[in-house]
Amino acid sequence: MAKLLVVEDDRMAAELIRRALTEEAHVVDIATEFAQARVLAFVHDYDGLLFDIQLPGGSGLGIVQELRREGRTTPILLLTGHDRPGDVVRGLDAGADDYLTKPFDVDVLKARVRALVRRNGARTVQTLAIGGVVVERGSHRALINGHKVPLTPKELALLAHFIEHQEQVVTRSELLEKVWEFTFDPGSNVVDVHVARLRSKLREHRAIPRLVTVRGAGFMLTLGDETP
Amino acid sequence: MSEARDDDASRAALERLRRWGGEPLVREMATLFTESVAERTSELRAGAAAVDRTVMSRAAHALKTSCGQMGADAAVRLCRAIEDGAATETDAALQRLTVRLADECAEFLAWLRAELATLDPGTRA
Numbered sequence: 001m002a003k004l005l006v007v008e009d010d011r012m013a014a015e016l017i018r019r020a021l022t023e024e025a026h027v028v029d030i031a032t033e034f035a036q037a038r039v040l041a042f043v044h045d046y047d048g049l050l051f052d053i054q055l056p057g058g059s060g061l062g063i064v065q066e067l068r069r070e071g072r073t074t075p076i077l078l079l080t081g082h083d084r085p086g087d088v089v090r091g092l093d094a095g096a097d098d099y100l101t102k103p104f105d106v107d108v109l110k111a112r113v114r115a116l117v118r119r120n121g122a123r124t125v126q127t128l129a130i131g132g133v134v135v136e137r138g139s140h141r142a143l144i145n146g147h148k149v150p151l152t153p154k155e156l157a158l159l160a161h162f163i164e165h166q167e168q169v170v171t172r173s174e175l176l177e178k179v180w181e182f183t184f185d186p187g188s189n190v191v192d193v194h195v196a197r198l199r200s201k202l203r204e205h206r207a208i209p210r211l212v213t214v215r216g217a218g219f220m221l222t223l224g225d226e227t228p
Numbered sequence: 229m230s231e232a233r234d235d236d237a238s239r240a241a242l243e244r245l246r247r248w249g250g251e252p253l254v255r256e257m258a259t260l261f262t263e264s265v266a267e268r269t270s271e272l273r274a275g276a277a278a279v280d281r282t283v284m285s286r287a288a289h290a291l292k293t294s295c296g297q298m299g300a301d302a303a304v305r306l307c308r309a310i311e312d313g314a315a316t317e318t319d320a321a322l323q324r325l326t327v328r329l330a331d332e333c334a335e336f337l338a339w340l341r342a343e344l345a346t347l348d349p350g351t352r353a
Contacts, residue, residue, distance in 0.1 A: 009286075010293035012260040019249070054289050081292065081308075103241070103296035106248050 001137050001160050002047035002117045003027045003178060007037040007063075008079060009055055013102065017050065020106045021113060025140050025153045027179060034058035041067060041074075044177075048116045051096070052079045053087050061087075061094050068095035075116045079104075128163040131208035131223050135160045144205040154179065155198050162198075162211065162221035171218040195219055234301050235339065241299025242343060251347055257298070258340055264294045265333045269326075272310070276319075276326045284322060285314035288329075300336045303329060 004021055008014040009032050018028045029044070031037035034057030041049060041063055049067075051060040064076055078091040078099040088099050097119060100112050128135045134143040135156065142149045142156055151159065157179045162170060172191045180190065199211040209223050245254045268291035275283030292307035306329040313322060 008293075010264065010290045012257060012264050012294045013297055015260060016257070016297065019253075052293075054286070056286055081289075081296075102293050103299075105244065 001025045001027075001135075001140075001157050002113075002120070003029075003044070004048045004050065004113070005029045005031060005037070005040050005044070005046045006050045007031045007041075007055065007060055008050070008052045009033060010052075013052075013079075016106070017109065020109050022153075024110055024113070025137075025157055026113070026117075027157065032056070034060070034063070038063050038066075042070075046074055047120050048113065049074055049076045050079055050100075050113070051076060051091075053084075053091060061090055064091065064094045064096055075119045077112060077116050128160055130163050130166045130221065133159070133163065133202070133207050133209055135163055144202070144207045147205065149201060149205050151198070151201065154194055155201070158194055158198055162219070166209070166221050167223070169214050169217045169220050174218070234299075237301050238299035238336070238339065239343065241297065242340075242347075246347070254347065255344065258344060261294050261298050261340070262337060264291065265337060268294075269330045269333055272326045272329065276323045279319055281314040281322070284326070285311050288314070291329075291333075295333075295336075298336075298340070300333070303332045303336055306332055 004026050006014060006017050006021070006028055008017060008030070011032070014030050014032065018030060021028045029040055029046075031040050032055075034055040037051070037055065037060065038058075051064060053060045060078075064078075067074065067076070075098075076096040078088065078096045079102055080087045080091065080099055081102055091099060098112060098116060100109060127137070132145045135141075136143070137160065140153070140156060142151050142159060158175065161175065161179055175191050175195075195211065195213075202209070202211055209221050211219060211221050214220050242254055245257055249256075268287045271287035272284055272291075275281070275287060288307040288310035292304055292311065295301075295303040295307060306325060310322060310325045310329065313325065317325070
């Protein structure tokens, strides 16, 4: 469950990568050209970046170097052609952590990204918990008081985000960005609907923490009795 | 000039997609591939006509990725020849490669449509 940026100018490859990583419950942004990739990489706090090197408008290597110069430690996986060993060397020297050659096998891609995200372990805790509610990122499952609870991938990502920010107000726009893949408000009640479903499942399984609505602000997962 | 194609490699690529996402994924990727081929070969022709080697190299690079993922190895080789040759080949040589690549992609798409029809009669890329 990580937020990832995939920079790939080939739509088919980008769609395959997006599907594979979404299956792993990651949130995926796609950039198809240099300027867009650079903006997204610097503006958002990603858990991992997947970069094609040759992009319309510039080289992905330039962005990798710039990120490292700025002190960004976000793990980076390069996507390269198998016929481009020079790109691999230049990419790793520029500060990338790993590389994957195209065409890629989907299972290998998933495993490489799991390893990439694990390198970010200090920022990405594998097991999240609050008051008997547990999310295990590795196995993509949620437990309440020791019992497995069936959640959709989106509900699981939502719950993980709430646990990571327990006892804090989480805004709708933050949820849209971190759990959904929206950088804008789609003008729908998608967040409220999913929060309501998650809240219902928490209640149904007698979870101790409560998912409360903070009027005019957002939502909070709390062990407290009082609604803020 | 016709390229040496490896249908087994192409079938293996389709099979990998099918195992992962079933026939719907194969069909969806075939559609994206078809669109990508049309878009990139058009860019290549425009690049060749304008003698814009940057455009040609970029289009060949992007198309190489799609072709590789679909197991279109002969097209991959031609994409690579254009990408690498953009800096060194003559204009005429690049134009010839562009024509060969467009022909190869057309042949591969025809093969792909036939394969899809055997997977699920009535399906078209």
